[in-house]
Amino acid sequence: MSVAYVPVQWNRNKWYYDTVLILLVVLYLVTFLWLAPEVSEAARATNDAIQRMRATGSCAFLMLTVILCIGPLARLDRRFLPILYNRRHFGVLTACIAAAHLGFVLQWYYSFSPTDPWAALLGVNPAWDRAPGFAFEILGLFALLCLAILAATSHDFWLSFLSAPVWKRLHLLIYPAYAAVVGHVAFGAVQDQSNAAFAIVVAVSAFAVTSLHLAAHLRRHREPAANAQEGWERVCDASEIEEGLGRVHLLATGERVAVFRHKGAFSAISNACAHQNGPLGEGRIVWGCVTCPWHGFQYDVRTGRSPEPFTEKVPTYNLRLEGTEIWVEAAPNPPGTPTEAVPAP
Amino acid sequence: MREDALETAALIADLAAGWAWIGLAVALVFLVWGVDRVEPNTRGAYIFRALLIPGVVLVWPLVLRRWWVLERGADNWAARHRAVRRWHGPLWWVLGAVIAVTLVAALTLRDDRASAPGPERLEAPQ
Amino acid sequence: MTSQLPKGPGKDEFFIGFLAKWPKNLRSFLPLAALALLVLFPATAFLVGATQQDPGDGGFGGRAEVTGVLETLPYPLLRVTAETDRYPVGTTIILSGQGKRGAQDVAEPLAWQMVTVRGAALKRGDLDMIQLGRMEGLDAPAPRMMAPEQLGRWRLTGEICDGKCLSGAMKPGTGLSHKACANLCLIGGVPPVFVSTGPVEGEDFLLLAGSDGGPVDPSLLDLTGSLITIEGEIERRGTLLVFRTDPATLERAE
Numbered sequence: 001m002s003v004a005y006v007p008v009q010w011n012r013n014k015w016y017y018d019t020v021l022i023l024l025v026v027l028y029l030v031t032f033l034w035l036a037p038e039v040s041e042a043a044r045a046t047n048d049a050i051q052r053m054r055a056t057g058s059c060a061f062l063m064l065t066v067i068l069c070i071g072p073l074a075r076l077d078r079r080f081l082p083i084l085y086n087r088r089h090f091g092v093l094t095a096c097i098a099a100a101h102l103g104f105v106l107q108w109y110y111s112f113s114p115t116d117p118w119a120a121l122l123g124v125n126p127a128w129d130r131a132p133g134f135a136f137e138i139l140g141l142f143a144l145l146c147l148a149i150l151a152a153t154s155h156d157f158w159l160s161f162l163s164a165p166v167w168k169r170l171h172l173l174i175y176p177a178y179a180a181v182v183g184h185v186a187f188g189a190v191q192d193q194s195n196a197a198f199a200i201v202v203a204v205s206a207f208a209v210t211s212l213h214l215a216a217h218l219r220r221h222r223e224p225a226a227n228a229q230e231g232w233e234r235v236c237d238a239s240e241i242e243e244g245l246g247r248v249h250l251l252a253t254g255e256r257v258a259v260f261r262h263k264g265a266f267s268a269i270s271n272a273c274a275h276q277n278g279p280l281g282e283g284r285i286v287w288g289c290v291t292c293p294w295h296g297f298q299y300d301v302r303t304g305r306s307p308e309p310f311t312e313k314v315p316t317y318n319l320r321l322e323g324t325e326i327w328v329e330a331a332p333n334p335p336g337t338p339t340e341a342v343p344a345p
Numbered sequence: 346m347r348e349d350a351l352e353t354a355a356l357i358a359d360l361a362a363g364w365a366w367i368g369l370a371v372a373l374v375f376l377v378w379g380v381d382r383v384e385p386n387t388r389g390a391y392i393f394r395a396l397l398i399p400g401v402v403l404v405w406p407l408v409l410r411r412w413w414v415l416e417r418g419a420d421n422w423a424a425r426h427r428a429v430r431r432w433h434g435p436l437w438w439v440l441g442a443v444i445a446v447t448l449v450a451a452l453t454l455r456d457d458r459a460s461a462p463g464p465e466r467l468e469a470p471q
Numbered sequence: 472m473t474s475q476l477p478k479g480p481g482k483d484e485f486f487i488g489f490l491a492k493w494p495k496n497l498r499s500f501l502p503l504a505a506l507a508l509l510v511l512f513p514a515t516a517f518l519v520g521a522t523q524q525d526p527g528d529g530g531f532g533g534r535a536e537v538t539g540v541l542e543t544l545p546y547p548l549l550r551v552t553a554e555t556d557r558y559p560v561g562t563t564i565i566l567s568g569q570g571k572r573g574a575q576d577v578a579e580p581l582a583w584q585m586v587t588v589r590g591a592a593l594k595r596g597d598l599d600m601i602q603l604g605r606m607e608g609l610d611a612p613a614p615r616m617m618a619p620e621q622l623g624r625w626r627l628t629g630e631i632c633d634g635k636c637l638s639g640a641m642k643p644g645t646g647l648s649h650k651a652c653a654n655l656c657l658i659g660g661v662p663p664v665f666v667s668t669g670p671v672e673g674e675d676f677l678l679l680a681g682s683d684g685g686p687v688d689p690s691l692l693d694l695t696g697s698l699i700t701i702e703g704e705i706e707r708r709g710t711l712l713v714f715r716t717d718p719a720t721l722e723r724a725e
Contacts, residue, residue, distance in 0.1 A: 005386055005387055011488065011489045011491075013489070013490075020505045020508065023509060024508055024512045028513060031512075031520065032519065037520070040521040040522070040523065041525070042523045043520055043523050045527075045642055050641070050643070051520075059512075066508065066511075079496065079500050080504070082486045083501075085486070108652075110652070110655065112571050113572075113656075114571070115351065115655055115658060116355060118358040119351055120354070123350040123351040123353060124354075130723070132698075133647060133650065148399070148403060149403050149404060151399075152399035152400035152402075152404075153400040153403075155397065157384065158397075160386065161380075161383070161384055162407065162411055163425045165429050166407075172432060179440050179443050179447070182444050182447055186450075186452075187447075187647075189648060190451055191451055191455055192648045192649075193523070195523075197518050201519060210441040213433070213440075217437060255423075271428070272427065274425065274426075277426070279428075286487065295488055296487040296488045332423060332426070335425075458698060461628045462628050463668055464625055464627050464667055464671045465626045466624070467625060467702065468624040
C-alpha cells in the first residue's frame with residue numbers, strides 16, 4: 001500500500017502479533033530444551049545437538065500446522081481474520097526455525113565426515129521403496145525449500161511484481177510442503193521413536209489441518225448460476241444490500257464482482273483486492289472506501305482507486321437498475337476507471 | 346547403489362549451486378537496474394532491496410519472465426484480478442488422502458522390536 | 472486513532488490491521504486466542520520433549536592408553552596384552568578414527584604387531600572402542616593369540632549400526648533418524664556393529680564381518696537402522712563376538 005517500499009510496514013497490531021510469535025517460539029524451545037530434561041532422564045541423556053534438532057524440528061512442525069489452520073478458520077469464523085493479517089511474519093519465522101533444524105542436523109549427523117554434507121544429505125539414504133528406512137530426509141529438504149521460497153517472496157513487492165494470482169499459485173507450494181513435512185516426521189521421528197506422544201501430536205495436527213481445509217471448502221458460499229443477457233447479469237434485488245456493505249456476484253466469466261451500497265447508491269468493483277486478491281466484497285465501507293477484510297487495503301468504491309498517496313487500483317464495473325433489481329455489465333472497466341453510482345430505488 | 350546415489354547427489358548439489366550463482370547474477374542486475382523500470386514504488390527505496398535477494402536467487406527464471414512481460418508492457422490487468430480459488434478444494438481432497446495414507450503407512454509399517462524373534466542357533470560349531 | 476465503523480444489523484464488527492483500536496467483539500477473543508497458543512506451544516514442547524526414548528547408556532570415558540596385538544580383520548581390533556585400570560588382559564577393543572572415519576589406513580602397516588594405542592575411550596555395555604589418537608608400533612614380539620572360539624551358525628534379528636555412534640559417540644546413536652549418520656560412518660570406515668534383539672552368549676552387540684572374515688558386503692549397509700534378520704557364523708575373540716554374515720540370507724524382519 002506504500003508509495004515507496006520499506007522492509008516492514010510496522011504498526012501496533014504487527015508489534016503485538018510478532019511479540020506473541022516470538023513468545024511462542026521462546027516458550028517452546030525453553031520448555032523442550034530446559035524444562036523437559038528436568039523431569040526426563042532420557043531427555044537429559046540425549047545429546048544437546050540432537051535435543052536442538054528435535055526441539056527446532058517439532059517447533060517448526062507445530063508452527064506450520066497452526067499457520068495452515070488460520071486460513072480455513074478465518075473462512076469459518078471471521079473473528080480469526082486478525083490472525084491472518086500478519087500471517088506472513090509467522091511463515092517467515094517458521095522458515096527460520098526449520099532452517100535452524102536443518103543447520104543442527106548438518107552440523108551433527110552430516111559433519112565430521114569425508115563425504116560432502118550436501119551430497120550426503122541428498123544421497124546417503126536413497127531408500128524410496130521401503131518403510132521403515134524411507135528417505136525421509138529428502139521430504140524435509142523439499143518442504144524447507146518450499147518454505148524458503150515462500151519466506152523469500154513474502155514482501156509486498158513480490159505481490160505487485162508477480163501479480164497476486166501468480167504469487168498465490170507460487171504460495172500454494174505450502175500445501176505440498178505440509179504433506180511432505182508430515183511424511184518427513186512420520187517416516188523419520190515417528191517411526192524412530194517407540195513412544196506414542198509425538199505420533200499423536202503429528203496425527204492430531206495433520207487431521208486438524210486437513211479437516212479444517214475440507215470443512216472450509218464444503219462450507220464455501222455457492223453462488224447461484226448467472227442470469228445473463230447481452231453482456232449484463234442480474235446480481236440481486238437492491239434491498240438485499242445493506243448500507244456500507246457489499247455483495248459478491250460470480251460472473252459467467254468466472255470472475256467475481258463486489259457490489260456495494262454507499263450513501264444510498266450502488267457501485268461495483270472487482271472482488272479481488274489488488275494486493276493479495278482478498279475478497280473485497282466481504283469487507284465494508286470505512287471512511288468512504290471499500291476496505292479489504294484481509295489487510296485493510298482501501299479503494300474508492302466509485303473509482304476503484306486507493307486514496308492518495310497510495311496507488312493501488314482495481315477494475316470497476318458498470319451497474320444499472322431494472323425496477324428494483326441490480327444488473328452488472330460482465331465486462332470490467334480497466335482498473336481505476338470512474339463509474340456513475342446508481343441511486344437506490 | 347550407494348556410490349551411484351552419492352554421485353547423483355553431488356551432481357544435484359552442484360546444479361543447485363549453479364542455480365544460485367545464476368540467481369545472484371540476476372539479482373544484481375535486476376535490483377540495481379531493472380527493478381526501477383518495472384516497479385515505480387521501488388524508486389528511492391534501497392534498503393528493502395536486500396530483502397529481495399534471496400527471492401530472486403530462488404526463483405530467478407520467474408523474475409526474468411515477469412521482468413520481460415512488464416518491460417514489454419504486456420501485463421494483462423484483468424489477469425491480476427482473477428483470484429486463485431478454484432484449486433483449494435480439489436487440492437485438499439488429494440492432499441488429505443496423501444497425508445492419511447502416509448500416516449497410516451508410517452504407523453503400521455513399523456519395526457516391532459519388542460516382539461521380534463531372539464537369536465537362534467542353527468548349527469553347533471564344527 | 473479511532474475508527475468509525477459503520478454498524479450493520481446482524482453483522483459482526485470489522486478488524487482493520489493498521490487501526491490501533493479493535494472492534495468490541497475481538498477485544499476478548501484475540502487475547503484468548505493468543506493465550507490458547509501460548510499454552511499450546513509449551514504444552515506440546517513438554518509432551519514431546521519429556522517423552523523421548525532413552526538413548527541408552529554408553530559414552531566417552533576419557534583418555535585411554537593401552538598396549539596389545541593389532542588385528543585388522545574384519546576391522547582394526549586391539550587384543551589387550553598388558554592390563555590397565557580400564558582394560559583387563561584379553562579385552563578386545565574396536566578401533567576407529569577421528570570423526571566418521573575408520574582406522575584401517577593407520578592400522579594396516581602394523582597388522583599383527585604389538586602396538587600402543589592412545590585415544591578417547593568409548594564404552595557401551597561390553598562393547599569397547601577407542602577413537603584413535605596415536606598408534607605406535609612396539610619393538611617387541613607379538614604373543615600368539617588364542618584362536619577364536621567358534622560358536623556355530625546363528626540366525627539373528629536386530630539392527631545394523633556404526634560401532635562408534637552406538638557405543639556412545641552419539642546419544643542416541645541408533646535408529647532411523649540416525650540412519651544417514653550411520654551410513655556416513657560406515658562409508659568412512661567405522662566398524663559396523665549388530666545390535667541383537669536378544670543376547671548371544673551374553674552379548675547384545677556383535678562386530679559385523681563378511682562371510683570371508685573381511686569387511687562386510689556393502690549391500691548390507693543400505694539397511695542400517697531397520698530391523699533385519701541375517702544368518703552367519705559367530706566367533707568369540709577375547710571379549711568381542713564377531714558375526715561373519717552371509718548377505719544372501721539378509722531379510723527385513725517381519
